[in-house]
Amino acid sequence: NAGVTQTPKFQVLKTGQSMTLQCAQDMNHEYMSWYRQDPGMGLRLIHYSVGAGITDQGEVPNGYNVSRSTTEDFPLRLLSAAPSQTSVYFCASRFHWAGELFFGEGSRLTVL
């Protein structure tokens, strides 16, 4: 099994550009989430989804959009990138709302 796959692994954007970070899982997990990791801040929850068609905001949702049209995919959209969104982004999924999270390898985003 591939587990949780994130693309791209690295991306450089200019301020104001838009892009989508892709996340796919092949474990039939209902729950998926996006985190950002900044030095000294740990992981902060951006958005999460408890199933297809259902999304909700986490701790730091501003500037990000998500959708969940299928169980497998949970893309994260930056509509107008800002330097403050420079970070490493992690997608994670789990089978049960109280179970362990499986993480992707991360997407490193730099906004100039």
Add this chain to the structure above:
Amino acid sequence: SQQGEEDPQALSIQEGENATMNCSYKTSINNLQWYRQNSGRGLVHLILIRSNEREKHSGRLRVTLDTSKKSSSLLITASRAADTASYFCATGGNNDMRFGAGTRLTVKP
């Protein structure tokens, strides 16, 4: 705001020594989990302890949970250089999971 807070922020020990990391949290939880992150990689789940459990073991890992103090500890016994990584506690609510800032463990050979 983040739910869990790890202590210490950084820990440096010699190979063979034990490493203890602590986690405090603020609200009621269903479970508490510990994760490990090697530099530049995604997080990997280590162990989960439920709110009605007080202690759990997995190999060289021992986790305790004190819900009255809203705290947990992770003990790694007989540490190895390969244990060098960042360790995070995470607390689970109904639908989301919040992480602390982590403890950076360095095990010197």
